[in-house]
Amino acid sequence: MANQAEPVTMASAFTEDAEAQARFLARKRYLAWRGRLLPVAAVIVFLLVWWQAVKIFDIQPFIAPSPVAVGQVLYDRFDMLMANLLPTAIEAVSGFILGNLAAITLATAFVYRKTMEEALFPIAVMVNTIPVVAKAPILVLLLGNGMEPKIAIAAIICFFPTLVNMTRGLRDVRAEQLELMRILSATPREVFMRIRVPNALPYLFSALKIAASTAVIGAIVGEWIGSTKGIGALIIQSTYNFDSPLLYATIVVGSTFSALFFGVISLAEKRLLRWNVTHGV
Amino acid sequence: MAVAVQCERITVRFTTERGTVTALENIDLAIPRGSFLTLLGPSGCGKSTLLRVMADLIEPSGGRISVLGDAPATARLNREIGFVFQDAALLPWRTVLENVTLPLEVGGGKALPGARSPQDLLALVGLTGWEQAYPHELSGGMRQRVAIARALVSGPRLLLMDEPFGALDEITRDRLNEELLQVWESTGTTIVFVTHSIYEAAFLGQKVLLLAARPGRVRELVPVTLPTPRRLAMRETPEFVALAGHLRRVLETC
Ligand SMILES: Nc1ncnc2c1ncn2[C@@H]1O[C@H](COP(=O)(O)OP(=O)(O)O)[C@@H](O)[C@H]1O
Ligand SMILES: [Mg+2]
Numbered sequence: 001m002a003n004q005a006e007p008v009t010m011a012s013a014f015t016e017d018a019e020a021q022a023r024f025l026a027r028k029r030y031l032a033w034r035g036r037l038l039p040v041a042a043v044i045v046f047l048l049v050w051w052q053a054v055k056i057f058d059i060q061p062f063i064a065p066s067p068v069a070v071g072q073v074l075y076d077r078f079d080m081l082m083a084n085l086l087p088t089a090i091e092a093v094s095g096f097i098l099g100n101l102a103a104i105t106l107a108t109a110f111v112y113r114k115t116m117e118e119a120l121f122p123i124a125v126m127v128n129t130i131p132v133v134a135k136a137p138i139l140v141l142l143l144g145n146g147m148e149p150k151i152a153i154a155a156i157i158c159f160f161p162t163l164v165n166m167t168r169g170l171r172d173v174r175a176e177q178l179e180l181m182r183i184l185s186a187t188p189r190e191v192f193m194r195i196r197v198p199n200a201l202p203y204l205f206s207a208l209k210i211a212a213s214t215a216v217i218g219a220i221v222g223e224w225i226g227s228t229k230g231i232g233a234l235i236i237q238s239t240y241n242f243d244s245p246l247l248y249a250t251i252v253v254g255s256t257f258s259a260l261f262f263g264v265i266s267l268a269e270k271r272l273l274r275w276n277v278t279h280g281v
Numbered sequence: 282m283a284v285a286v287q288c289e290r291i292t293v294r295f296t297t298e299r300g301t302v303t304a305l306e307n308i309d310l311a312i313p314r315g316s317f318l319t320l321l322g323p324s325g326c327g328k329s330t331l332l333r334v335m336a337d338l339i340e341p342s343g344g345r346i347s348v349l350g351d352a353p354a355t356a357r358l359n360r361e362i363g364f365v366f367q368d369a370a371l372l373p374w375r376t377v378l379e380n381v382t383l384p385l386e387v388g389g390g391k392a393l394p395g396a397r398s399p400q401d402l403l404a405l406v407g408l409t410g411w412e413q414a415y416p417h418e419l420s421g422g423m424r425q426r427v428a429i430a431r432a433l434v435s436g437p438r439l440l441l442m443d444e445p446f447g448a449l450d451e452i453t454r455d456r457l458n459e460e461l462l463q464v465w466e467s468t469g470t471t472i473v474f475v476t477h478s479i480y481e482a483a484f485l486g487q488k489v490l491l492l493a494a495r496p497g498r499v500r501e502l503v504p505v506t507l508p509t510p511r512r513l514a515m516r517e518t519p520e521f522v523a524l525a526g527h528l529r530r531v532l533e534t535c
Binding site: 174176177179180181182183184185186187190194195198199201273274275276 | 336337338357358360362363364366368370372373374375376383384386387388389415416417
């Protein structure tokens with residue numbers, strides 16, 4: 001077989017054409033840089049428009065602060081902002097880990113015990129329909145005023161999307177792949193580790209990317225009730241004090257953290273799912 | 282001559298909401314070791330079902346079957362059966378090499394004496410240099426080559442192929458047909474090959490088993506007397522044309 005010429009598909013089909021290759025790479029580089037620079041340019045334009053609008057229309061600082069004032073707060077009170085970000089970050093990340101671990105475990109149980117899914121899934125749906133702002137006070141009453149209720153809120157928020165996606169990912173395995181494993185006399189454990197888990201990873205990561213942002217939201221909302229520390233507490237305090245530059249600066253810090261969290265998950269996804277067509281090579 | 286697969290009055294029924302379908306009825310068949318048998322028949326006549334019974338994927342509702350002298354389950358556990366699916370069924374998260382070595386990692390990972398190394402098999406199917414590629418980077422023909430290498434890696438005595446080239450373009454299919462015959466000659470394994478292409482069935486098989494539909498039963502076992510080694514050009518000889526014509530006429534009555 002090997003010695004036969006195969007002009008269409010074989011390795012030998014790659015001919016050396018340095019010029020075409022260079023053009024291809026240049027185009028790829030251009031697209032990559034365009035993807036990076038366009039958002040930066042858009043943000044700069046947005047800030048400029050905002051800055052000028054506040055100036056021209058003479059908007060009161062407590063209604064909408066100029067971006068310069070927000071920048072000033074970010075710079076001057078950086079340490080205080082970071083000290084408040086820390087508890088929120090701990091709550092969000094802990095909740096993210098706990099909620100997703102619980103969801104992955106339960107999804108695994110669902111795949112092997114259909115009766116468990118039939119019994120528990122409706123409860124999960126019901127809990128999911130309760131809005132975060134309503135869950136928060138309930139959990140504060142249940143768990144006190146420390147970090148625990150915030151972690152619980154973040155975990156509960158992460159839980160549902162991961163449960164749904166992971167169950168699907170573990171279950172929606174191609175029939176031929178399972179038949180192949182049967183012909184190979186693979187054990188149930190081998191089928192799980194070598195077929196179901198890798199098959200579920202793309203599903204899991206789309207849930208984790210959602211969860212990365214919502215976990216932060218959960219922690220912040222949790223801090224709205226009776227907290228003295230954290231991004232959520234700072235949002236409430238600055239609002240009541242009409243300190244809108246601080247409010248905006250707090251939001252910038254919270255959003256930046258959220259974006260970073262999302263970025264870390266996306267990076268992990270790119271690393272782990274290099275085989276996935278949609279992520280390219 | 283020793284027998285690779287022996288079927289005695291094999292019957293398979295499927296029960297669904299719409300009633301019971303008899304997919305196969307009283308199939309009697311003996312496939313000699315080392316031979317190449319093609320299964321030909323209209324769609325839905327039970328070709329895949331018969332192959333699945335041999336692979337121990339389906340338990341027959343009636344009759345007896347032995348694979349390499351044992352129950353199909355024993356043959357499967359001993360790694361004596363290789364299977365190639367129509368759409369290759371590669372694992373997209375594994376590279377070409379990792380796909381080929383999968384059978385060596387699961388189910389005890391046993392390879393039979395005389396089994397070739399993964400590298401050797403990739404060379405045999407013309408994929409040297411593609412070890413680290415992922416399935417989505419391969420053409421349909423290359424994916425089937427990987428699937429064939431994977432099916433052979435444990436050194437099976439029986440290779441079952443369910444329309445493996447059915448989704449490929451004709452040029453690629455012709456080439457793979459020739460190459461498959463070389464694989465067969467160099468490994469000496471018994472091959473049972475399902476197809477709904479008359480030309481493929483006649484070109485590959487030492488014998489063509491024609492199945493009739495509803496219920497699936499043996500219509501005729503046609504010996505192929507074309508000389509070996511087979512070459513694609515043989516399909517223009519009067520002998521081949523006559524054989525294909527015969528298969529077509531029988532198929533029309535199936
Ligand atoms: N798992 C199944 N459940 C119900 N009916 C089936 C199943 N598998 C096959 N059949 C039926 O058995 C018959 C033969 O199917 P199959 O062996 O796939 O035919 P072929 O491969 O020749 O096209 C068809 O009528 C098909 O609908
Ligand atoms: Mg079929």
